[in-house]
Amino acid sequence: MRLVLLYLTGLVFGVGISISGMANPAKVLNFFDLAGAWDASLLLVxxxxxVTTFIGYRLVFRRQAPLLAGGFDLPPRRPIDARLIGGSVVFGIGWGIAGFCPGASLPAxxxxxxEVYAFTGALIAGIFIAxxxxxxxPSARRRAAA
Structure with a gap:
């Protein structure tokens, strides 16, 4: 049952990305083109x-546990550091250049x-490089400390 729900969740996401036009890199790039053919629809999406996430989290966290798990699996809180900022900058630059974010590239x-295959291939290569x-x-840090 869990796999079916995971599939349906991905399907809803992919259909939503496709219907909203966010799988079209030209639409995303037009959002960043403030001086030209600016398209505010990404802002609406x-x-x-x-809003949906805000309401959803409020409803879900009223429960003691998720429906299909023993507890919530939340990431730990971490401070904003150089790694987070650097990753955000790289993500933003890549999104601005290619017009795809990783989530929207999969339905595309x-x-x-x-171009979609090239972006997704570069994305996967970037994950392995990172x-x-x-x-x-970490091994370089241990050598420097010794």
Whole structure:
């Protein structure tokens, strides 16, 4: 049952991204083009998502536990640091250049456009590169401390 619900959640997300036009990089890039063909629809999509999320979290956290798990699996609170800011900057630059965010690129794979495959391939390569760099970094710190 859990896999069915996970699939349905992804399906709803993908359909929502597609219907809203956010799988179209031109629409996203037009949002960033303040001096040209500015398109505010991305702002409406983000606002709708924020309102839905706000209400959803309020409803869900009234429960003792989720329906299909023993407890909530929440990330720990961490302070804002250089790693978070750097990742946000890289994400924003990539989004502004390509017109895709990682979530919107997955439903867009169904369009068959080579640009979507190139972006998604670069995204996956970036994930592996970041993991490799993270695994190297702690060992470099231990050597410097010794």
């Amino acid at each position: 983000m606002g709708g998502a924020l 794979l169904g369009t068959g456009q080579w 993991r490799a760099l993270q695994s190297i970094r």
